[in-house]
Amino acid sequence: MKAGVAWKERTEEKSNKRSIMARRTRRPEATQKIALTPLKKQCEACGQPLGVAYHGHRDVTTLSGQWHLTLVIHQCAQPDCPNYHQRRRPEEEGRWALPHGEFGLEIIALIGQWRFREHRSVPEMHQALQARGISIAQRSVTHLMHRYEELVALRIADHDRIKVRLQKQGHVILALDGLQPDVGPRASSGSSATASPKKSSWPAPGWIP
Ligand SMILES: [Zn+2]
Secondary structure, three states: OOHHHHHHHHHHHHHHHHHHHHOOOOOOOOEEEEOOOOOOOOOOOOEEEEEEEEEEEEEEEEOOOEEEEEEEEEEOOOOOOEEEEEEEOOOHHHEEEEEOEEHHHHHHHHHHHHHHOOOOOHHHHHHHHOOOOOOHHHHHHHHHHHHHHHHHHHHHHHHHHHHHHHHHOOOEEOOOOOOOOOOOOOOOOEOOOOOOOOOOOOOOOOOOO
């Protein structure tokens, strides 16, 4: 593929992103709600308790329906601390969706599985998602398929780096590994370096050292 073509596609994709955000049809109302709070309660720089900066809000479409997330954003309130007013988002947020993504990671995983294991076309995947009651535009399916490809590429690039890190630190929290495409969001699980990750076609791009 010529670079010019790739660039054009990327540009089109960007405008797709914008049109997704400015969708004409309203998103279905969130029927399920959850509040996410950062696990870290103390400032890592000064050790003082972190305070609530504000509450963020976002909606995420998952296989289990429409979720409204209330995000408790923390910050350090010590003026002389190097981390003063640095915002801390809930760690768990990354397990729900990509930054600014409106569809859950499990939907991206499912699309990836359909596409690369079962070689389904975009219209077929679009139809299958709608059959599951997921309100999604066909162009969003294409967009998510590209996100999946990026995540796989990241995973491959990160593989060696993670291995070195694992050996050095002895542990890591795998944010996505082993996530089954068909299940709803679940609590993040710790994984020891010696335990072999569950076999999964789903990449684990999000990991917290
Ligand atoms: Zn501090």
